[in-house]
Amino acid sequence: MSTKSEVIFKVKSLKKWFTTRRGLFDSLTGKQEYVRAVDNISFEICKHEVVCMVGESGSGKTTAARLILRLEDPTEGQILYKGNDIAKEKQSELRKLRRHMQMVFQDPYESLDPRMTIFEIVSEPLRVIKICPRSEIPIRVMKALEDVGLIPASDFSIRFPHELSGGQRQRVSIARALILNPEFIIADEPASMLDANTRIEILNLLLDLQVRYKMGILFITHDLAQARYLGHRIIILYLGKIVEQGEVELVIKSPHHPYTKALISNIPVPDPEAKRERIEIEGEIPTAIQLPPGCRFSPRCPYAFERCKEEEPELMMKHGRLSACWLD
Amino acid sequence: MILVALLEVNDLSTHYFLKESRVRAVDNVSFTVERGKMLGLAGESGCGKTTVALSIIRMLPPAGKIITGEILLDNIDLLKKSKEEMRKTRWLDVSYVFQYAMNAFNPVMNVGEQITEVIIEKGGIKSRSIKKEAWKQVRELFEIVGLDPERVKNYPHEFSGGMKQRAIIAMAMACNPKLLIADEPVTALDVIVEKKILNLLKKLQKDFNLGVIFITHDLSVIAESCEEVGIMYAGKLVEVGSATTIFHNGAHPYTKMLIKAFPSILGEKTYIEPLEGIPPDLANPPTGCRFHPRCPLAIDECKKKVPFFKQYSSSRHLVACYRAGEKII
Numbered sequence: 187m188s189t190k191s192e193v194i195f196k197v198k199s200l201k202k203w204f205t206t207r208r209g210l211f212d213s214l215t216g217k218q219e220y221v222r223a224v225d226n227i228s229f230e231i232c233k234h235e236v237v238c239m240v241g242e243s244g245s246g247k248t249t250a251a252r253l254i255l256r257l258e259d260p261t262e263g264q265i266l267y268k269g270n271d272i273a274k275e276k277q278s279e280l281r282k283l284r285r286h287m288q289m290v291f292q293d294p295y296e297s298l299d300p301r302m303t304i305f306e307i308v309s310e311p312l313r314v315i316k317i318c319p320r321s322e323i324p325i326r327v328m329k330a331l332e333d334v335g336l337i338p339a340s341d342f343s344i345r346f347p348h349e350l351s352g353g354q355r356q357r358v359s360i361a362r363a364l365i366l367n368p369e370f371i372i373a374d375e376p377a378s379m380l381d382a383n384t385r386i387e388i389l390n391l392l393l394d395l396q397v398r399y400k401m402g403i404l405f406i407t408h409d410l411a412q413a414r415y416l417g418h419r420i421i422i423l424y425l426g427k428i429v430e431q432g433e434v435e436l437v438i439k440s441p442h443h444p445y446t447k448a449l450i451s452n453i454p455v456p457d458p459e460a461k462r463e464r465i466e467i468e469g470e471i472p473t474a475i476q477l478p479p480g481c482r483f484s485p486r487c488p489y490a491f492e493r494c495k496e497e498e499p500e501l502m503m504k505h506g507r508l509s510a511c512w513l514d
Numbered sequence: 515m516i517l518v519a520l521l522e523v524n525d526l527s528t529h530y531f532l533k534e535s536r537v538r539a540v541d542n543v544s545f546t547v548e549r550g551k552m553l554g555l556a557g558e559s560g561c562g563k564t565t566v567a568l569s570i571i572r573m574l575p576p577a578g579k580i581i582t583g584e585i586l587l588d589n590i591d592l593l594k595k596s597k598e599e600m601r602k603t604r605w606l607d608v609s610y611v612f613q614y615a616m617n618a619f620n621p622v623m624n625v626g627e628q629i630t631e632v633i634i635e636k637g638g639i640k641s642r643s644i645k646k647e648a649w650k651q652v653r654e655l656f657e658i659v660g661l662d663p664e665r666v667k668n669y670p671h672e673f674s675g676g677m678k679q680r681a682i683i684a685m686a687m688a689c690n691p692k693l694l695i696a697d698e699p700v701t702a703l704d705v706i707v708e709k710k711i712l713n714l715l716k717k718l719q720k721d722f723n724l725g726v727i728f729i730t731h732d733l734s735v736i737a738e739s740c741e742e743v744g745i746m747y748a749g750k751l752v753e754v755g756s757a758t759t760i761f762h763n764g765a766h767p768y769t770k771m772l773i774k775a776f777p778s779i780l781g782e783k784t785y786i787e788p789l790e791g792i793p794p795d796l797a798n799p800p801t802g803c804r805f806h807p808r809c810p811l812a813i814d815e816c817k818k819k820v821p822f823f824k825q826y827s828s829s830r831h832l833v834a835c836y837r838a839g840e841k842i843i
Contacts, residue, residue: 242704243675351792381558381731382775386788389777408704411734415777415786438779452709454734456776458757470674470707 194370194402195231195254200224200263200273202249206475222474223249225426226263228501231370236396236403238413238434240449241423242471247406250423251372254404255289256280285315288363292375294355298347304331305343308361315366330361333398334391353384360391370402377412389416410453414438422446425474425482432507442509444487481512489513518589519546520725521570521693526583528562528569535797539565539578543751544823545744547693552719552726554740554757556733556772558793562749563729564613567695570727571610572600587693605636609686613698616678619670625681626652626666632688655684658721659714676707680714687718694718697729712739734776737761742830745769748793748804751823755831765826765838768805803835811837 203220212218224246231237241247252258254265256272265272270283288311291297298307309327312318318326331339334357347355356376363371373392377385393416396403405416413420413434420437422430422445430443441447448465455462467486478485484494493512501508528540540562547553555563568574570585572592585592587607595603604610612618620628630648653663659680670678679699686694696715700708716739719726728740736743736757743760745753745768753766764770771789791808794800803821806812815836823832826839833839 242706382733382772383558383789386775386777386786390786390788410705411777411779414779414783435783449705450779452705453779454705454708454712454732454738455778455780456734456737456761456773457778457780458737458761460737460780462780467706470676471704 191232191234193230194233194267195404196264196266197230197254198228198264198266200227200250200253200265201261202246202253202258203261219475222426222477224253224260225474227423227426227428229421229428229431231402231404233369233402234396234400235419236393236405236417237419237421238405238407238417239421239423240407240410240413242408242449244425244471244473245423246426246474247408247423248374249426251289251374251404251406255284255287255372257289281315285311285317285366286368287370287372288366288368290356290359290363290371290373290376293379294352294359295379297359298355300347302346303343304336304345304347304350304358307347307358308343308365311362311366317366326365327361330365333364333395334358334361335387336361351384352380353387356380356384356388357391360388360395364395364399367399368401370404372404372406374406375408376405378407378409385412392416410438410450422449425471425477427482428501428508428510429483430507430509430511431501432509436507440505442504442507442513443483443511444489444513445483446509481510518586520549520588521547521727522584522586522589523566523570524584524586526566526569526585527581528565528574528578529581530575530577531579532577532797537796538799539749539796540569541749541799543583543746543749545751545754547725547727547742549692549725550719550723551742552715552728552740553742553744554728554730554736555744555746556730556736557746558772559731560793560796561746562796563731563746564697565749566746567610567697567727567729570695571604571608573604573610602636605632605689605691607691608693608695609689609691611682611686611694611696611699614702615682616675616702619678619681621670624667624669625673626656626668629655629681629685629688632685636689651688652684655687656681658687658718659684660710674707675703676710679703679707679711683711683714683718687722690722691724693725693727695727695729698731699728700735701730701732708735709738715739732776733773734778745772748799749796750804750834752805752835753831753833754823755826755828759827759831763827763831765831765833766805766835767809767811767837767840767842770842805835810842811840813837 202224203222206219239247253260260273309323312323328339331342336342336357377388407413417434420434421428424445430446441450448467451465469486480495480497481499484490499510499512501510524544526543530537530539557563569580629652633648633651652666656663661680700711718724740757743757744751747768753769800807802818803816806816821834821836823834826833
């Protein structure tokens with residue numbers, strides 16, 4: 187997707203530092219440690235664009251998503267949406283804005299109320315944010331259910347979540363997110379807990395809805411293959427920072443940042459004969475409390491040199507994409 | 515001496531007897547595992563992979579009953595063993611890494627101590643300094659699985675997910691088993707850690723000439739690590755063969771469609787057509803081939819007669835399908 191299309195979301199220097207629990211001694215001396223879950227990230231999402239945010243667990247991708255919808259208050263930074271700064275809006279204003287941005291959560295077993303029927307679950311946003319007369323609610327719910335492939339809709343609407351399979355539940359979550367005709371959806375690992383076949387069904391459904399309703403999607407996943415299947419642009423996070431960002435094919439075919447390279451080379455592919463370059467990196471992702479000086483990836487990076495340990499690289503234009511790395 | 519396979523499962527059927535129904539979770543499944551080889555069992559959730567594994571170690575839930583079959587470990591039928599004999603077989607001959615086992619560590623006991631329990635209980639160390647000996651072994655095991663031996667006294671919460679998984683594998687290796695069953699050992703892990711655990715399993719398999727059954731729903735993980743692959747569908751094994759055969763010359767329509775359902779980071783980006791429908795209810799499985807209601811190639815014969823395993827491209831490549839190898843349009 188071209189960079190010229192209209193920007194709907196602009197995230198500027200967004201930060202979320204969580205405080206750690208302190209012991210008595212530390213609180214007396216005023217010492218405080220922070221978990222830098224999201225540490226100064228900036229990006230844009232255009233209209234009708236699918237942006238994938240990829241990272242390992244603990245890289246801050248879910249926190250970033252929650253910040254964008256203000257389900258969490260940011261420590262610093264701006265989230266600009268149509269001239270409003272979501273980071274500073276009052277709750278009453280946010281309510282109005284949230285009709286344009288909805289979220290699909292990861293776990294289809296936890297995110298639906300077991301005591302509500304599918305009709306009640308999907309219609310709830312309409313009852314909270316009154317964008318249509320009451321009499322219109324059933325029509326809209328049926329349409330949303332049909333849109334996500336829960337057909338016959340009248341049959342599904344009277345069921346309870348426990349009567350549905352994982353894939354069907356995830357469809358309900360998507361219908362609930364769609365019912366307000368949002369401009370923008372955040373999907374947090376919507377397909378990760380599903381079987382291969384159901385996963386593809388859900389990804390295809392999202393692709394189809396995105397085109398049909400011209401939505402923007404921020405797709406959060408740890409799976410680069412899913413990101414490639416769905417996304418136009420990709421953002422790679424490591425320890426709360428963006429390390430690489432660019433067109434999805436470019437980044438996956440010729441990654442620049444050593445972390446992206448390592449991620450890609452370690453992904454299993456369904457072909458035992460495939461010959462690929464392997465990049466081994468040491469250890470596991472550390473916690474975002476005591477960050478190393480310089481580049482946060484440097485202690486694990488096979489290419490690290492002096493400068494990486496002293497100075498933190500910011501995102502720079504490198505071979506057609508942004509990469510936060512001192513290497514050329 | 516005739517060389518026998520490490521594990522031979524013949525015609526295994528395991529059903530769950532529920533109040534009103536009988537779920538045919540595993541039906542007439544046969545396969546072998548060689549020493550020093552890794553067999554990957556793949557299929558969608560609910561296709562019976564875990565039931566096969568639990569049948570081998572005979573730890574089925576109370577409703578589960580093994581109806582027919584034999585499970586020969588080194589030519590000895592595990593199904594004929596008494597409960598007490600079976601108890602000895604577990605850990606000593608066969609060990610099992612359960613799904614999410616890394617979350618099953620006792621949080622108030624240090625990791626090393628939990629492993630010494632296994633060694634003392636099963637290993638039959640007879641010396642007076644039994645504890646000391648067990649701790650020594652734990653340190654060695656930590657070294658083998660790539661953990662710092664200095665950390666044996668750490669508690670589970672001090673370990674990361676990958677380290678806990680290594681510790682679980684150390685525990686599984688504690689009594690030097692011949693066969694290791696790993697049920698979704700990498701499913702909850704991130705890619706880089708996942709790759710490391712796979713490398714570790716590979717190394718153990720080679721170094722100890724270990725037979726491994728690797729259960730997962732993720733075919734790409736199998737492609738990375740297994741020599742042999744078995745594809746299960748609705749309680750039946752539908753195709754077995756070497757990994758290369760299955761991935762490049764898979765003959766069962768289900769195998770082909772399952773492999774295609776994985777988006778890849780290699781090659782051209784293509785639209786993936788999912789398989790229609792859902793797996794059948796095993797209390798009421800379809801007649802004939804269980805895959806026929808979803809199969810694009812199904813003919814009348816498929817609905818009437820159950821297809822049996824037939825050799826396909828080689829003597830080690832078996833397929834249960836009347837239309838094996840035909841092109842799916």
